[in-house]
Amino acid sequence: MALLKQCIPGCESIEPDGENAYQLALTAAVGPVKARFKGRMALLDIAAPDSYTIQFDGQGGAAGFGKGSAKVTLAPEGDETLLTYAVQAQVGGKIAQIGSRLVDAAARKMADAFFARFTEAVSGPDGNDETQGNESAGDADGDAGGDEDRKRKRSWTAWISKS
Numbered sequence: 001m002a003l004l005k006q007c008i009p010g011c012e013s014i015e016p017d018g019e020n021a022y023q024l025a026l027t028a029a030v031g032p033v034k035a036r037f038k039g040r041m042a043l044l045d046i047a048a049p050d051s052y053t054i055q056f057d058g059q060g061g062a063a064g065f066g067k068g069s070a071k072v073t074l075a076p077e078g079d080e081t082l083l084t085y086a087v088q089a090q091v092g093g094k095i096a097q098i099g100s101r102l103v104d105a106a107a108r109k110m111a112d113a114f115f116a117r118f119t120e121a122v123s124g125p126d127g128n129d130e131t132q133g134n135e136s137a138g139d140a141d142g143d144a145g146g147d148e149d150r151k152r153k154r155s156w157t158a159w160i161s162k163s
Helices: 002-007 093-098 100-123
Strands: 011-016 021-030 033-047 051-059 065-077 080-092 152-160
Touching: 002 011, 002 100, 021 051, 021 100, 033 065, 033 093, 065 093, 065 100, 080 093, 080 100, 093 100
Parallel strands: 080 152
Antiparallel strands: 011 021, 021 033, 033 051, 051 065, 065 080
């Protein structure tokens, strides 16, 4: 659990909540709104060692809610492992009023930070990774991350709910 806590941006606490599930508290900033979310993260559809899904559902009080999932696939590539992820996210409440562009950028940044930290934690700080160059078309914020995006492919989908 210490590994997960260090990899999840803004994670304040993580506690077991059943098999392959955790209760978390984390702080996230979306544009000008900073909120503390409490929620549940679960690992689903586990097909070790090839794939799994990470699902999160959390409440941010007056700020609203956030939920989403990341389908993660691991595939051997020579002496290394290629980690591919496809993320879907949805927010509602006050956060959704900020605008889809800011919400999308914040959620993408959080997912990318998690997988970059996770990749570094499991491969070591001087892992031998090669760049894949398969960034999502919507990645216009220019923070491709250089070496940290190596051996990861990603895709992104976000939904905004005004409720």
